[in-house]
Amino acid sequence: MGRIVCCGLGPGDPDLISVRADREIRAAKHVAYFRKKGHPGQARTIVEGMLATDVSEYPMEYPLTTEMPFDDPEYARVLAAFYDQWAERLARLAREADVVVLCEGDPYFYGSFMHLHARLQNRAAIEVIAGIPGMVGCWNAVGQPIALGDDVTTVLMGTLPEEELERRARSSDALVIMKTGRNLDKIRRALEAAGRLDAAWLVERGTMRGERVARLANAEASDCPYFAIVLVHGRGRPAERAE
Template sequence: MGRILCAGLGPGDPDLISLRADRAIRGASHVAYFRKAGRAGQARRMVDGMLRPGVVELAMEYPVTTELPFDNPDYIRLLAGFYDGWADRLAALAADHEIVVLCEGDPFLYGSFMHLHSRLQGRAVVEVIPGIPGMAGCWNATGQPITWGDDVLTVLMGTLPEQDLVRHARAADALVIMKTGRNLPKVRRALSRAGRLEAAWLVERGTMPGQRIARLAEVDGADCPYFAIVIVHGQGRRPERSAAEAPE
């Protein structure tokens, strides 16, 4: 069997790509990456100038992105067919070539590559190079620790029902909400109901050109790009922390 290597690219800044991923990308003869139809693709933009001359590029264009709700049967059917088709194609190519698949953030943390990974088992040797998760780039961009002491970090999807967002936000110490985009008004309402809105930050395009950091309460609910994450920093679960445990 040939080899398919998925390179985690990190949060967006090319300087945060690991040395191992950098070597794999620069030496690749075949590079595959996800993108929305008609767009260059964020993963492809991140490696601009790194690919060697003559590299074969495989643009995996999603058949649908935000046009349908993620739980719509048609959405599920279209995406399943998309992943099935590309798994077949990559497995066939891997018989003769090593293929590097580009993936923003870390491939195993809500990454699209996971859907290919499960379909490629037994059909090719599949390896994954870890990447810095996008959320880590965002909370570092705020200049504040995301957790203290024994805080529990909760990661949510903005696509969840509002009541679920409220319930988790009330129980969370530190909170990250991904997949905001057009879900931002719902996220704002949920955090307000949970009493967490005033402590929430919106980080857009974290570590990328055009990065913006703003208090969520001061942002227009409709003003949110796809690459945006909501963050609520933890404050430490135990008020009685000892001096040795408390932040300096």
């Protein structure tokens, strides 16, 4: 029996892939990765030039992107069927040989592989190799510490309602807001209402080619890409001394 090895690829720069993941990727005979239809996929782009010449590739193309609302029951049904089919296919492949699955960032941190991970339990031997989360690459791109002392760091999704984004921005010190894209105007309004806009940064394609770092207050929302994160640095709350 082979293994299914999910390799975390880090934030985008191939130099930030771990030594262990690099070794598995270069030795792989079967490689699977997620992508949108008509696109090479960010995970596949990161490993360009690393794969063996005789590797078999399995692009897992999402059946839906934005053509159906997230809260539509049909959206959940179609995606569930997609993950079911690929879990079955990967489990069959792993009966004969190792299969490497590529995952941007860290697989256990909002990684799409987790939908397969749940379906593959007791069907295949699974290994997950940690990767540097994308947000870490982004706050390094800004060049400032995201949190100091007793700062509380909160990770939010830009898809949340504006009122909740504002409430959490008021109650947290450091903020990481993912899934920006078309939600950027809403995020900006929420941070402005919470009095945090002046401390906010927009990082697009952090550590990748085309990286752009800008103050959120000055950033244009019209062309914000999927790989973009909003960061609000902590207030520098001093750590309490141990008694």
